[in-house]
Amino acid sequence: MPGLETPDGPKLVDLLVGEKRAQELKSASAMYKSWDLTPRQICDLELLLNGAFSPLRGFMNKADYESVCQVMRLADGTLWPMPITLDVDENFAKSIDIGEKVALRDQEGVVLAVLTVDDIWKPDKSREAEQVFGKDDTFHPAVAYLHNTAGDYYIGGKLEGLQLPVHYDFNDLRYTPQQLRDHFKKMRWTKVVAFQTRNPTHRNHVEAMLRAAKKAEAAILIHPVVGMTKPGDVDYYTRVRVYKAVINRFPTSTAMISLLPLAMRMGGPREAVWHAIIRKNYGATHFIVGRDHAGPGKDSRGNYFYDPLAAMALAKKYADEIGIEIMEAGYLVYVKELDKYVESTEVPAGMDVMNISGTELRARLADGRELPEWFTYPEVAAELRRTYKPRDKQGFTVFFTGLSGSGKSTIANALMAKMMERGDRTVTLLDGDIVRKHLSSELGFSKEDRDLNVLRIGYVAAEISKHGGVAICTPIAPYDDTRKKVRNMVLEQRGAFVLVHVATPLDICEARDRKGLYAAARAGRIKEFTGISDPYEEPADADITLDTTEQTAEELANQLMLHLHEKEGLLA
Known part of the structure; x- marks a missing residue:
């Protein structure tokens, strides 16, 4: 209360x-x-x-x-x-x-x-x-x-x-600090515990909030970040729909949602202190800090950036100066025999503890598997299903890379024909030469212009994939960093990405030189030509590697179709 x-x-x-x-x-x-x-x-x-x-x-x-x-x-x-x-x-x-x-x-x-x-x-x-x-x-x-x-x-x-940024979504939930403090007064909420989140809320999160509110004798402010979070996080539209569904699980007039347009830095302990100051400004009197609060995961050596308890320690150190009480979220686990969540340190001996990690949750969503009710509420599962389609229903991008003359376009055309034959997806071919003619006609062949051309292709492919279609892309894409950016663009739009390296050797590509490009490059008439006067960075992260030296385009397209079905799970 x-x-x-x-x-x-x-x-x-x-x-x-x-x-x-x-x-x-x-x-x-x-x-x-x-x-x-x-x-x-x-x-x-x-x-x-x-x-x-x-x-x-x-x-x-x-x-x-x-x-x-x-x-x-x-x-x-x-x-x-x-x-x-x-x-x-x-x-x-x-x-x-x-x-x-x-x-x-x-x-x-x-x-x-x-x-x-x-x-x-x-x-x-x-x-x-x-x-x-x-x-x-x-x-x-x-x-x-x-x-x-x-x-x-x-x-x-x-x-x-002059004015605040304009938003067109969830405006009934966008309170300024003064508006929120005024609302607390209107509701006669003189103690408010704020819950920071950038993830969907499941049963353990609701349990953690209820426990904190009971301990503090406070109302609950679900205060999710809807600005910028960690790349790969669930989009905020989906998350807010989840929060709106979950709010009915709280006693009447004891909880509310307000959206925070914050650009998170994932700064761990410092970020926990920052979040506490912000919540104080919004009128909260208590703030829940969890394990590894705002942690970004693992570093380049495979170690976690921050100790999981460091954020709690630093937030508590400055709590009095901020003027807010820091509450520990605890680590709750589901005990099957008790049919409830308890602190991990309070599990009776011999009883089964059940949990679903973030990795397993994403795998279940991708495979179309059930989300059990002990883990989440049916209304939350339904909202997540609206956004996260099973993998064989997702849009995806097949991104070819290889030298000029390697056979990328030929294989891509064969793949497109086979996909069209199936008839279960819309398919768009983004051929490197055609895109340059219609979308990038003003660009030259400097590294900057090549990168921009590939990124434009990536942007279009990401939009196609986001809407459930298949994008087949055939640029040379010689630079590893740019290819990685395109992969991230597609993944951020919840599409799947398959990188295909057509690794036909340079001498074979040059022998096929139907357009005379290699000859012109050798003679110095074409500057910055990939494989001759400009480097090609072979991908170490290709999902499949093909070589047209001894196999036909149709054989390789069939091989790629099998890969999409068996390895990637993108075709039913």
């Missing part, structure tokens, strides 16, 4: 200006330089503007950034564990001056805020990774983002907010 008394919480920093000032800035913004915000920056901006990141008044300047990286405090000594920076490319950084105003726009060009530049600097990203995330290892998603996605320069400064 909700408790009786608690302080109102910290004063929220309101960065949204009044209507008159907003109109002035909007009129003047046409004269300002503009920066188009990335998805992560939009998440950060929204939480800066609505007060969730109080006491921050804008993107950090260099002094705050360095202090936060080193000692988890702003330059004035205020506790804050995570750098909130506006990263930009070198060209933009060098085009602006200290004191200049910059219009920050969403991806549709709408001005959301104006930043007055205080600082411009080039950070040491390796040092940032070591200080904030514990090691400079790109197996950590935030470190990979830092090195591979974020701009090379940071700009800091105070913000004047």
Whole structure:
């Protein structure tokens, strides 16, 4: 039951200006330089503007950034564990001056805020990774983002907010911190325990929340992250439908859902402290921290990035300073004989403990197997089934790579004909030459242009796969890193990805040279030609390797069909 008394919480920093000032800035913004915000920056901006990141008044300047990286405090000594920076490319950084105003726009060009530049600097990203995330290892998603996605320069400064980012989904669940605190007052909830989640909720999660609420005599705030989470996580649309289904499992008027548009960093212990500060700003009095809270998994050596109990320890260390009570989620397991969940340390001797790991859950969803009721609720299983089709019903991409003349297009055409003969999928062939003609006609053959061409093919293939179709792609795709990016693009859209290396030797490809391309490359008339004057990086991660030297295209297409059926499970 909700408790009786608690302080109102910290004063929220309101960065949204009044209507008159907003109109002035909007009129003047046409004269300002503009920066188009990335998805992560939009998440950060929204939480800066609505007060969730109080006491921050804008993107950090260099002094705050360095202090936060080193000692988890702003330059004035205020506790804050995570750098909130506006990263930009070198060209933009060098085009602006200290004191200049910059219009920050969403991806549709709408001005959301104006930043007055205080600082411009080039950070040491390796040092940032070591200080904030514990090691400079790109197996950590935030470190990979830092090195591979974020701009090379940071700009800091105070913000004047014109409007919050626009959302078109679940607007009845999108409370600002002030709105949520007002709602708690209306409900007379003076103790609220917040539950952080980026995953669907199953029976053990509901049990953990109920136990925490009972112990604290508090109401429950299910506060899921719907900004950016770990790559590969369940999409938030599915998760929110799950939360809405589960809320009925709680006693009436003791629990609610509010969505948090946070871009997680998966920063483990530091992130747990960060999450606690954010929940305090939203009006929570208690915060549940679980084992390996916001942990990113294993590093490049196969070891976990963080000790599973480190997040709890650090959050408790700073709980009094934050002004929030940290509650341990515990490790609950299902005991068959008792037909209930209990703490793992309280299992009676000789009784069977049952559990389903995340890996097993994904396998069950892929295979179309049952999700038992002791593990999850029927309504949760139904929502997950709406999103995660059995593997033989999923869309997928067959991505060929190989030298010019290796036989990629011939095998791909044979494969397409066999898939069309089956008639159970829509099939689209994205031939490298045809895509260059219609989609990438302005591109040359530099590495940058080749990568962009392949990424365009990957984007289209991911969309086709997302909607249950089959995309067959036949670019040369000579670079390993680009092929991996395409694989991730498809997997992130819940499609399957099969990399086919057509490993026909160079001398055979050159002997087949029907277009005279190899001869022209040998004569120096074609620059940067793959296999002659430009490298081809053979894939070490190919799902199947084919060679057209001794087998026909039809034989290889049949071999590939068998692979899709027997090995990949993509064909019934």
